[in-house]
């Protein structure tokens with residue numbers, strides 16, 4: 001495999017393999033979700049191209065290729081995102097160029113500030129109190145735990161930004177709940193969503209015409225902007241006084257959009273990863289018991305308090321979360337990393353503007369890295385002495401400079417939610433959950449279709 005990578009088009013390019021598509025639509029109708037990408041990897045190899053409408057997407061499906069071309073200095077050639085409608089184009093997820101670099105740097109720095117990390121845990125612990133109260137009232141019958149956790153994942157973000165949790169019955173909390181439901185329901189890849197993003201007045205007529213509930217992303221954005229302006233006003237004198245974010249004017253549209261992207265990027269992804277982990281644990285009672293014993297032992301040794309600082313004492317739980325993230329592959333591919341120059345990958349010409357995707361699903365199910373890749377086996381991430389070993393072929397948070405900004409926040413939520421739920425309850429599967437493979441769907445993220453379980457109180 002070539003380790004060299006130039007920015008000029010090679011003289012006699014090879015043709016990239018990939019599925020034959022139909023004229024105009026390409027492979028749009030062949031693609032049935034992440035499993036199709038895995039099947040294409042098996043058929044065409046570690047690099048292939050797919051035509052989707054007028055676009056060409058190039059997938060990199062081995063860790064070698066991803067590391068060589070999308071990380072390190074080569075990754076700088078694939079930094080842009082697709083130009084989206086103005087409502088989402090200026091922030092972190094879909095921003096490009098210098099504006100994106102500046103905002104990403106500012107946010108990454110802010111997220112490292114110690115007081116911010118501490119506030120993060122406070123915000124999560126406050127949400128957990130509400131979660132446990134609600135779940136206590138829903139024990140011994142089927143519960144769609146994702147409906148409860150969606151609100152927790154969404155409200156952690158304003159809790160963090162405002163420095164305190166939104167009161168349980170507050171209007172703001174209800175508004176955030178609505179925003180979270182809107183985000184969960186939006187499919188940014190759907191043509192109807194794209195049209196209604198560009199022409200908001202068409203949203204309702206299109207919803208009626210196609211019998212679809214097209215979420216009002218503009219309204220969500222307005223609600224979030226109002227909350228965020230209040231936060232920036234406070235943050236300037238308080239929480240983030242040392243961070244570059246604090247100096248930005250609160251009317252700064254790029255900054256606002258970047259903060260809104262924390263909701264778009266962070267809520268359903270964390271929720272989905274949590275659901276996958278809980279679902280697999282409910283199907284594997286022995287592993288669930290091992291996890292509970294580990295939690296009980298460590299928490300009891302800590303005076304009954306469950307905190308983020310206990311994470312390193314719970315390798316089995318960590319391994320379960322890693323395995324849930326691996327199998328769930330909640331973002332089955334990275335977002336597009338767009339070539340900013342004409343270049344090449346492995347001798348294949350990659351014209352400027354090509355969408356290059358890290359094939360996360362193919363990496364996570366790579367049979368060269370994992371025996372029985374589709375099985376939930378947390379032990380595969382543990383050494384003989386029961387210590388965590390860095391997982392192979394594992395990139396749930398994407399790659400290179402465009403990697404997720406929320407990894408630490410997601411990690412903290414996944415740890416505290418999973419451990420608290422298992423400390424309080426034993427999770428029993430329903431008949432649907434026991435089926436060999438549960439149905440999933442892909443909108444903003446890859447999610448279990450209808451994960452329900454029964455919670456039995458432990459104490």
Ligand code: HEM
Pocket residue numbers: 092093094104261262263265266267269270273330331333334335336337358396397398399400401402403404405406407409410
């Ligand atoms: C388990 C939870 C999460 C997963 C699996 C996840 C995964 C990802 C992935 C795969 C990307 C694209 C990276 C790429 O294109 O290479 C991404 C980007 C992003 N994520 Fe996350 N994410 C999670 C949680 C969060 C959270 C909690 C936040 C914020 C609070 C967040 C904010 C973002 C943002 C802003 C970006 C855009 C980064 C950029 O383009 O520079 N994510 N995430």
